[in-house]
Amino acid sequence: MDIIIGVAAGFIVGGALAYLVWDKALKAKKNRIIGEGKAEAEVIKKDKILQAKEKFLQLKSEHEKYINERTSQLAKEENKYKQRETTLNQRRDELNRKTKEFETTRREVEAIRENLNTQLQRVEHKSEELDKVHRQHLEKLEQISGLSADDAKEQLVESLQEEAKTEAVAYINEIMEEAKQTANKEAKKIVVKSIQRVATETAIENAVTIFHIESDEIKGRIIGREGRNIRALEAATGVEIVVDDTPEAIVLSAFDPVRREIARLALHQLVTDGRIHPARIEEVVQKVKKQVDEEVIETGKRTAIDLGIHGLHPELIRLVGKMKYRSSYGQNLLQHSREVANLCATMASELGLNPKKAKRAGLLHDIGKVPDDEPELPHAVLGMKLAEKYKEKPDICNAIGAHHDEVEMQSLFAPIVQVCDAISGARPGARREVVESYIKRLKDLEDLALSYPGVLKTYAIQAGRELRVIVGSEKLTDQDTEQLSYDISKRIQDEMTYPGQIKITVIRETRAVSYAK
Known part of the structure; x- marks a missing residue:
């Protein structure tokens, strides 16, 4: 029993001692944790204070920067307003000065006006006195001569008119006689000079x-x-x-x-x-x-x-280029036009006219021979219409249209072009009538066949002894080609004059085209 009591007492004493030790350790741990928390709180506090100071300094810097910018802007605005104020003051002073000058000028003008009015009144008074004296003199003259002023004036005018007419008639007769004596001589001289200067081999x-x-x-x-x-x-x-x-x-x-x-x-x-x-x-x-x-x-x-001709319309330039491949009575059309242009410039210079305009009219005078289509118009009239279409000047258009007298001549360039065209074509060897008529016959032959529907191309070959007609296979049948050949031959017999006989060959081809891809 005593042992049990001793053990129990030992347990109690040990438990008490253990509690005391645990409590002391717990308090020490608590104090340590509290100290650590206080230290950590102090560190956090210092960090927050430091961050707050940095934020404050940043905001302070930004605020100062903003204040400086606003101050600078306000200073600029203030300077601007001061400049405006200075300008307005200057303008006000200038306006005041001009106002004073205007008042001074106005007073001077009024003084001048009053002076002029006074002088005008004096002039009117003098004029009335002069009219009165003039009438008195007229009355004395009428009394002396026995004629009124109007009658005397009429007699004087009639005598002067008769004298002027007599002198003018004599002067005109003298000029006409001199012109008759020198006109032929001068004209021949100009023509010979022009031919000698620009004549080329043909x-x-x-x-x-x-x-x-x-x-x-x-x-x-x-x-x-x-x-x-x-x-x-x-x-x-x-x-x-x-x-x-x-x-x-x-x-x-x-x-x-x-x-x-x-x-x-x-x-x-x-x-x-x-x-x-x-x-x-x-x-x-x-x-x-x-x-x-x-x-x-x-x-x-x-x-x-x-x-040296500038500003020609591109279409007129193309027509001029086509002249290289055309002939007129056997004479190359481009060479003929160049020669006419040079002749016109020479004659215009001799007569005191604009040589550039004359040269332009001479170059373009035969463009009616090379149109893209074939209208039923004389080549001179057609050339004039083409020149008008492409904005050539009226005197040049008239010179083109009048060089064969189809239209009335309205400028001096027209007779110059007409004369130079005749000179270029009339020189010995320049033209050959036979070739021109031959080419015209072949062209008419082709045009006749081309007028039929379904005909695509026509070619006169063998010097006009054969006419080849190419027709579209989708437009005419084989039987139609035979009828077409007969119709063309009958029409040629009825409408054209030609030597020998003409063979008409109608060609109809069928082509099949495909592509390998």
């Missing part, structure tokens, strides 16, 4: 072109299998190609120089390239046609530059 246009080749072997390639190449070339260009025994030469025959030139250039490219077949021929001919069109424009520009 080349007669031919209806054939010789195409030279390196060897006769190329002739066979140009002809092609069963003549298909030469037929394709003739159909594409409208030129008769004569391949005969002439060594190293092929003859291109056509009345139209443009067609001959296209055929010549196309043959040259085909022979140089070496690929000669119908498809290639059509491609090359189309390409050469574009080249010739470009050459026409370039020729017109060069001609205008050579003659």
Whole structure:
């Protein structure tokens, strides 16, 4: 029992001692945690205070910056208003000064006006006195002469008129006699001078072109299998190609120089390239046609530059370039127009007129011969209408239209152009009537066939002994082609005059084209 009590007492004492030790340790831990919390709180407090100070300094800096900017802006505004105030004060002072000057000037003007009124009154008074004296003198003269003033004036005017008429008639007769004696001489001198200064050699246009080749072997390639190449070339260009025994030469025959030139250039490219077949021929001919069109424009520009003519409409420049490939009575139209232009400038200078205008009218006087369409108008009238369309001056248009007397002459340039055109065409060797009539007959032949519906192209070949007519396969049948050939032949017999006989060949081709992609 005692043992139990001792053990219990030991447990109690041990528990008390353990509680005391645990309580002391707990208090020490509590005090330590409280100290750590206070230290941490102190650190946080210092950080927050530091952040607040930094924020305060930042806000203070921004505020000071804003205050400085506003102060600077206010200073600028203040300076601006001061400048405006200074300007307004200056203007006010200037206005006051001008107002004072105006008042002074107004007073001076009023004084001058009063002075003028006084002088005017004096002048009126003097004028009345002068009229009175004049009337008194007239009355004395009328009493002395026995005539009134109006009667005396009429007699004086009549005597002066008779004297002036007599002197004018004598002077006119003298001038007329002198003009009759010198006019022919002066006119001949001007014409001879003009011809001597600008006369050029004249080349007669031919209806054939010789195409030279390196060897006769190329002739066979140009002809092609069963003549298909030469037929394709003739159909594409409208030129008769004569391949005969002439060594190293092929003859291109056509009345139209443009067609001959296209055929010549196309043959040259085909022979140089070496690929000669119908498809290639059509491609090359189309390409050469574009080249010739470009050459026409370039020729017109060069001609205008050579003659010193500026400001021509592009369409007029193209028409001038087309003259290179046209002829008039066998005379090259461009060379003729250039010669007429130079003659006109020379004559205008001799007569004291504007040579540039005369030269312009001379160059354009035959543009009615090279239109894109063929209206039923004389070429002079057509040329005048083209010039008016492209804004040429009225005196130049009148000179173009009147150079064959189709319209009335209204300026001195018109007779100059007419005379120079006659001079250029009348010189020995300048023209050949036979060629012109021949070309006109072939052109009429082509136009006649082209007037039928369904006809695409017409070519007069063999010097007008054959007419080839190309029709659209979708527009006419084979039977229609036979009827068309007969109709054209009958109309040619009825309407045209021609030597020998004319063969009419109507060609109708059907082509199927597709592309492999």
